[in-house]
Amino acid sequence: MSVLAERMSLSRWARELPARIDLLLVAEMVEPNSRVLDVGCGDGTLLRLLAEEKQVDARGIELSQQGVNDCVAKGLPVIQGDADADLAFYPDDAFDYVILSQTLQATRQPRKVLEQMLRIGRHAIVSFPNFGHWRIRLQVAFGGRMPLTRNLDCAWYDTPNIHFCTIQDFIALVHEIDARIERGMALDYFGAPLGTNIPWLWNLLGEQAVFRLTRKNEN
Amino acid sequence: MQFVPAHKTAGIREVEAPNSLVLQFGSDRPLPLDAGVSLSPLTIAYQTYGELNAVRSNAVLVCHALTGDQHVANTHPITGKPGWWQTMVGPGRPIDTNRYFVIASNVVGGCMGTTGPTSLNPVSGRPYGLDLPVVTIKDMVRAQAMLVDHLGIDTLFCVAGGSMGGMQVLQWAASYPERVFAAMPIATAARHTAQNIAFHEVGRQAVMADPDWRGGRYLDEGVVPTKGLAVARMAAHITYLSETVLQSKFGRKLQDRVAPTFSFDADFQIENYLRHQGTSFVDRFDANSYLYVTRACDYFDLADDYGGTLAYAFKGSKSRFCVVSFNSDWLYPTSASRAIVHALNAGGASVSFVDIETDRGHDAFLLDTREFIATSRGFLDAAARARGIAEVKSERT
Numbered sequence: 001m002s003v004l005a006e007r008m009s010l011s012r013w014a015r016e017l018p019a020r021i022d023l024l025l026v027a028e029m030v031e032p033n034s035r036v037l038d039v040g041c042g043d044g045t046l047l048r049l050l051a052e053e054k055q056v057d058a059r060g061i062e063l064s065q066q067g068v069n070d071c072v073a074k075g076l077p078v079i080q081g082d083a084d085a086d087l088a089f090y091p092d093d094a095f096d097y098v099i100l101s102q103t104l105q106a107t108r109q110p111r112k113v114l115e116q117m118l119r120i121g122r123h124a125i126v127s128f129p130n131f132g133h134w135r136i137r138l139q140v141a142f143g144g145r146m147p148l149t150r151n152l153d154c155a156w157y158d159t160p161n162i163h164f165c166t167i168q169d170f171i172a173l174v175h176e177i178d179a180r181i182e183r184g185m186a187l188d189y190f191g192a193p194l195g196t197n198i199p200w201l202w203n204l205l206g207e208q209a210v211f212r213l214t215r216k217n218e219n
Numbered sequence: 220m221q222f223v224p225a226h227k228t229a230g231i232r233e234v235e236a237p238n239s240l241v242l243q244f245g246s247d248r249p250l251p252l253d254a255g256v257s258l259s260p261l262t263i264a265y266q267t268y269g270e271l272n273a274v275r276s277n278a279v280l281v282c283h284a285l286t287g288d289q290h291v292a293n294t295h296p297i298t299g300k301p302g303w304w305q306t307m308v309g310p311g312r313p314i315d316t317n318r319y320f321v322i323a324s325n326v327v328g329g330c331m332g333t334t335g336p337t338s339l340n341p342v343s344g345r346p347y348g349l350d351l352p353v354v355t356i357k358d359m360v361r362a363q364a365m366l367v368d369h370l371g372i373d374t375l376f377c378v379a380g381g382s383m384g385g386m387q388v389l390q391w392a393a394s395y396p397e398r399v400f401a402a403m404p405i406a407t408a409a410r411h412t413a414q415n416i417a418f419h420e421v422g423r424q425a426v427m428a429d430p431d432w433r434g435g436r437y438l439d440e441g442v443v444p445t446k447g448l449a450v451a452r453m454a455a456h457i458t459y460l461s462e463t464v465l466q467s468k469f470g471r472k473l474q475d476r477v478a479p480t481f482s483f484d485a486d487f488q489i490e491n492y493l494r495h496q497g498t499s500f501v502d503r504f505d506a507n508s509y510l511y512v513t514r515a516c517d518y519f520d521l522a523d524d525y526g527g528t529l530a531y532a533f534k535g536s537k538s539r540f541c542v543v544s545f546n547s548d549w550l551y552p553t554s555a556s557r558a559i560v561h562a563l564n565a566g567g568a569s570v571s572f573v574d575i576e577t578d579r580g581h582d583a584f585l586l587d588t589r590e591f592i593a594t595s596r597g598f599l600d601a602a603a604r605a606r607g608i609a610e611v612k613s614e615r616t
Contacts, residue, residue: 059569065576065590072541072571072594075601079542079560079572089561091530 021191022127022210023049026101029125029183029212030054034096037061037121039083039113040103044071047078059095061086084108087116095121102208104128105161115177118215123182127210130186132166132203150189151207167203174213183212230297230330230337230505231438237264237325237332238296239289242369250327250362253518254352260341263366264332265289265324268308269316271372277608278372279314280363281323282380282387285455285512286504288331291323292316297503306587307379313596317611318603319376326387327362328354328511336507337438348507349435356383356519360390367398376606377599379403381584382551383512386519389559392540393521393532401602403595405543406584408555409529409562410520415550418458419513422451426506435507448506449497456496461547461580465489522562529558533566539605540570541598543591545583571598 023046030036032054038047041060044067050056060078062068071078079086083100084107098121100113105128107113117124129151130136139147146156154161165173167186174181185193186206194205202209242263244250249259266289271278281291281304288295292302292309308314308321325333328351340347367375378391378399385407392402408415426432429447433440457465469489473479476486485491525531540563544556553574563570575591577583583591603610 065573068571068573069590069594069597072573073597073601075597075604077539077569077571079564079570080574081557081560081572086561089564091565091567094564094567 020045020101022101022187022208025185025187025193025210026099026125026127027053029123029210030056030097030099032056035059035094036097036099037090037095038099038101039087039117040100040106041071041076041078042067044074044076044078046099046101047071047076048074051076082107083113083116087113087120090116090120092119093122097121097123097125099125101125101127102129105163105165107163110163110165111173111177114173114179114213118177118179118213122214122218124179124213125210126170126213127208128165128170129161129208130167130203130206131164132168133207134204137204149207167206167209168199170209170211171199174211178216179213180216180218181211182214185210230503233264233297233331234335234337234505239264239266239325239332241265241332242366244365248365250358250365252352252358253355256352258327258334258352258354258358260334261327261362261365262332262334262338263324263327263362265322265366266291266293267323267370268292268321269319271320271370272608275372276374276376276606277319277603278367278370278375279319279321279377279379280367280375280391281308281314281321282359282363282378282384282391283323283326284380284382284384285516286452286500286509287384288329289323289325290331291321295503298499303585306585306592307595313592313599314377314379315611318608322367322370324363324366326354326359326383326512326515328359328508328515330505330508333362335505336435336511337505346438348438349510351507351511353514353518354511355515356386356390357394359515360387360394363387363391364395364398374398374400376608377401377403377602379405380407381405382407382581383516385551386516386521389521389532390519392536392538393524396533396536396538399538400606401539401541401599403541403543403598404556404559406545406548406551406556406581407559408551409522409532409559411517412555416517418455418550419517421454422513423510425450425454426509429506432506435510437506443501444506445498445501448501448504448509449494451509452500452504453493453497456493458550459580459582461549461578463547463578464580467578529562530565533563533568536563536566536568538568539602540568541595542570542572543584543594544572544574545577545579545581545588545591546574547578548581548583550581 035057038060047058050058098117136147186202244261249257325331336351385404388404426447429444431442432444472488474491522529544553560572
C-alpha cells in the first residue's frame with residue numbers, strides 16, 4: 001500500500017476518533033503484518049484499526065472490565081491486566097511493537113514499564129501528555145495551582161496520572177535505559193504534528209508527544 | 220445383588236440404562252489410563268444438541284464440572300430440573316444450538332451412564348466399587364476424544380467448560396492442540412492447590428466415615444452412604460458460594476422460628492439450606508463416584524507433564540483461548556486464571572481474559588451472569604466468523 005493510500009485509508013478512522021488523533025499517528029508507525037501488543041487498549045479501537053488496515057496480529061491488555069468486554073465481544077484477543085503487573089509475564093521478543101498510548105504517566109513504575117516494553121517488543125511506541133507545555137508552565141508559575149487543561153482535566157487529588165513528565169524528561173529516560181528514538185513527533189493543540197524539530201520548542205509547544213523507540217543494539 | 224429402596228436407585232438406573240445416547244467400546248478399544256492400566260469395556264453416555272454441518276466444522280464439546288453430567292440443555296432425567304448450563308447452551312444462547320453441534324458426555328468415573336464405580340466390573344460381575352482404577356482429568360479427555368472420533372469430528376470448533384470442566388478444556392488444548400479451534404476454560408485452575416485438595420479430602424472422609432459406605436461395597440449390601448455423601452456436599456457447597464452472597468441471602472436469619480431452640484436442630488436458614496443441598500444431592504449422585512471425580516481434580520497439575528512449566532503445555536498452540544474468572548470465586552480464584560493467561564501468553568497463544576465482577580462466587584459460571592454471557596457470545600461469534608461457520612437467524616434470549 002502506498003503511503004498516500006494508507007493515509008487516505010487511515011483518515012476514514014479519523015472521523016471515528018476525532019479525540020484520539022495520537023492513535024492514528026501511532027498506527028502510522030506500525031509496519032503491516034507485524035505482531036502488536038497494545039497496553040491499555042481501551043475499547044480496542046486501535047487494535048481493530050491495526051487488524052483491519054494493516055493485517056496486524058493485534059493483542060491487548062486493558063484494566064477496565066468494560067473495555068475488556070468490549071474488545072472480547074469484537075473478537076479481539078485482550079486480557080484484563082495492567083502495564084505494571086502483567087508485562088513481566090511475556091517472553092522476550094514476543095512482539096514487533098508494544099504500544100502504550102496516554103498511559104505511561106498513570107503507571108506505578110514508568111521506567112520498569114518502558115524497559116519491559118523494549119524487552120518483549122523490538123519496538124516500543126509511547127504517546128504521553130507533555131507536562132512542559134507552555135500552558136501548563138504558565139498555570140503553575142502564575143496561577144500557583146496544579147494545572148488543568150483540556151487533556152488533563154482531573155484535579156490533583158483524583159487524577160490517575162501519578163508520574164507526569166515533560167518531553168525532555170522522557171528523552172532523558174530513553175537514554176538512561178539504553179534505548180534509541182527511531183521516530184518522534186510533538187503534537188499541537190489540534191493534534192497536528194509540530195513543524196519543528198527543535199527539542200526545546202517541542203517541549204514548550206507540544207501538548208503531547210509520540211515516540212517510537214528501539215533497543216540501542218537493534219537495527 | 221440385593222435391591223436398595225426405590226428412591227435410592229434412580230442414579231443406579233441411570234448407570235444401567237441411561238436416559239441419553241450411549242457409545243460402547245469393547246475389549247478391542249480399551250481406554251488407557253494414567254494409572255497404568257486399561258479400562259474395558261468402556262461405556263460413554265452423552266447428549267448432542269443441534270446439527271453437525273456438512274464440513275463438520277461446528278462441533279462444540281461441553282465439559283461438565285465435578286457433579287455435572289451430559290444433561291447440559293435438557294430436563295434432567297432424575298431431578299426433572301432444567302439442564303445445568305441452559306444459560307449458556309441452547310437456541311439463541313452463546314453456544315447456540317441453532318448454529319453449533321453441541322456434544323456433552325458424562326466423565327469416566329461418573330455416575331450418569333459412563334463407566335464409573337457403579338458400573339459392572341466384568342471380572343467380578345458386581346459393581347466396580349473401589350476396584351475401578353483411579354481416573355484422571357487426562358483419562359476423561361482421552362475418553363472424550365474417542366467419542367469425538369466416533370462422531371467423525373476431526374477438529375472441534377470449541378471446547379468449553381467451567382471448574383473441573385475447565386480443567387478438561389485445558390487438557391484438551393494441551394493434549395490435542397490441533398483439534399481445538401477455540402477453548403473456553405472458565406472459573407478453573409491449571410492445578411489443584413493444597414486448599415482445593417483439603418476441601419476434597421474433607422468430602423471423601425465424610426463419605427468413607429459413613430458406616431453404610433462399607434469399604435465402598437455398599438451396593439452389594441443394599442445400602443447407600445447417604446449421610447456421608449450429604450455432608451460432603453454440604454462442605455463443598457460452601458466453597459461454591461461467596462461470603463457476600465451467604466451473608467446477604469441468609470445472614471443470621473432463623474428458619475421458621477422466632478428464637479433459637481437451644482438444640483442442634485437447624486435453627487438458622489443457612490443450616491436448613493445446606494441440609495437441603497446435601498439430601499437432594501444424594502438422590503442423583505453416587506458416593507464412590509464422588510471419591511473418583513474429586514480425586515481426578517486433586518491429581519490435576521497440567522504443568523507437571525511439561526517439566527513444571529505451564530507455558531510449555533501451550534507452546535505454539537494455534538487455538539484461540541477465552542479465559543474467564545469471577546472476582547468473588549475463592550475456590551478457583553482470579554489469580555488461578557491469571558496464571559493460565561500468563562502461561563498462554565508466554566506460549567504465544569491467542570488469549571482473551573475477562574475477570575467478571577459478581578458477588579455470586581464460583582457458582583457464577585452456572586448462572587445468568589450478564590457480562591459473562593455477553594463476553595462469551597462475543598468471543599464465540601468472532602471465533603465462528605474466523606472458522607467460517609454460517610450465521611443463523613435466531614432470536615436472542
